[in-house]
Amino acid sequence: MEVVRARYADVARERILNRTLEETLFPTLREKHIAAVEETMKLESVDFGDHGCVYELTLETEPEFKLKQYKGLKLRREIKTVTDKDVDDAVQSLRERAARLEVSPAETVSADDLGAESRVYAVVDYAATADGVPIRDMTGTNVLIELASNRLPAGLKEGLVGMKRGERKTVPITLPANFPKIEYAAREVQLSLTLKEIKHRALPEADDAFAKDLGAPSLAELRANVARSLQQRAMEDARERLRSHLFDLLVREHDFALPETELANVEKSFTDDWRKEFVAGGGKEADFILTEEQTRELRAQAERTLKLSYILKRIVAEEKLTVTEEELAKERGRLRALYPGKEAAVDEYVRKHHARIVSRLLEDKLVS
Numbered sequence: 001m002e003v004v005r006a007r008y009a010d011v012a013r014e015r016i017l018n019r020t021l022e023e024t025l026f027p028t029l030r031e032k033h034i035a036a037v038e039e040t041m042k043l044e045s046v047d048f049g050d051h052g053c054v055y056e057l058t059l060e061t062e063p064e065f066k067l068k069q070y071k072g073l074k075l076r077r078e079i080k081t082v083t084d085k086d087v088d089d090a091v092q093s094l095r096e097r098a099a100r101l102e103v104s105p106a107e108t109v110s111a112d113d114l115g116a117e118s119r120v121y122a123v124v125d126y127a128a129t130a131d132g133v134p135i136r137d138m139t140g141t142n143v144l145i146e147l148a149s150n151r152l153p154a155g156l157k158e159g160l161v162g163m164k165r166g167e168r169k170t171v172p173i174t175l176p177a178n179f180p181k182i183e184y185a186a187r188e189v190q191l192s193l194t195l196k197e198i199k200h201r202a203l204p205e206a207d208d209a210f211a212k213d214l215g216a217p218s219l220a221e222l223r224a225n226v227a228r229s230l231q232q233r234a235m236e237d238a239r240e241r242l243r244s245h246l247f248d249l250l251v252r253e254h255d256f257a258l259p260e261t262e263l264a265n266v267e268k269s270f271t272d273d274w275r276k277e278f279v280a281g282g283g284k285e286a287d288f289i290l291t292e293e294q295t296r297e298l299r300a301q302a303e304r305t306l307k308l309s310y311i312l313k314r315i316v317a318e319e320k321l322t323v324t325e326e327e328l329a330k331e332r333g334r335l336r337a338l339y340p341g342k343e344a345a346v347d348e349y350v351r352k353h354h355a356r357i358v359s360r361l362l363e364d365k366l367v368s
Helices: 002-031 084-097 156-160 210-212 219-253 259-282 293-318 325-338 342-352 353-368
Strands: 036-049 053-059 100-103 120-130 133-146 167-176 188-202
Touching: 002 036, 002 053, 036 259, 053 259, 084 342, 133 156, 133 325, 156 167, 156 293, 210 219, 219 293, 219 353, 259 293, 293 353, 325 342, 325 353, 342 353
Parallel strands: none
Antiparallel strands: 036 053, 100 188, 120 133, 120 188, 167 188
């Protein structure tokens, strides 16, 4: 029973505290025109005495600064003109993506097959030994090796040169310094190879049939669609460069101190993002360590982001800019068009990141 009473008392105190804050703190902040950074609020002490709830609280306030001239800034917008070569390269990229692996007519692997532009693959069985002793877990059957790759152990590709289908051969290779088994890292071992097959990536011809596979009535129309897409991307890139230049000017023109706690939170958020990217790239979370240079870079990025957010907030208020429901719906439609078949995921993204999307749309209005 005492446990129940204690738990009830804790709940009651929390409710009283929340009600007291709502009735005293926030009205006082508004009355005194104090722009508090809510995430920095910290209760230092709370006393539930005979005179009600008495508390002591610390917080950081938004920086006060004079908004510098932001209208009439001289900015240059350069939009790249799409050339026939750009279209050729884009169509070639589409052909590369549509390529299929087929059996090669070649009888042997040649030195020419090892070049960076090669589309040749070898299918092999292999087993590795060191000093005549098999290396555990370093065997494979029907393994596809891309001969253009520069990530293979030194000596492997060269050892395949001249081999015919069905031929067996033992070649010396040097394992990379970051090989998972430390005892074999950067060490030469023997690899027993059997060449099972030689394949190559066959690209479809750039013709009307290829265009129809991609939803265009003809190759000419496909090229026209590609040109329009490239030009749209060039315009978006130019707009992004313009935005970045404008924001750089605004940050450079304004000098004011930032709330330390809020800045630390932004910095931590960026650090967490870098850590996730590191792990997603195959690294171990325990191995994630920032260098001094990376720490300085991250701090500068956090400072720029936070300072810019305050500057833009002031400009938005000065210009009385808003985002309408119609504009939000239009942006949702644009995102849906970019990701066909994933409408539900797009709607969920818009719902979860509503504030971020509104901020982006407001930034677009500022740049315009």
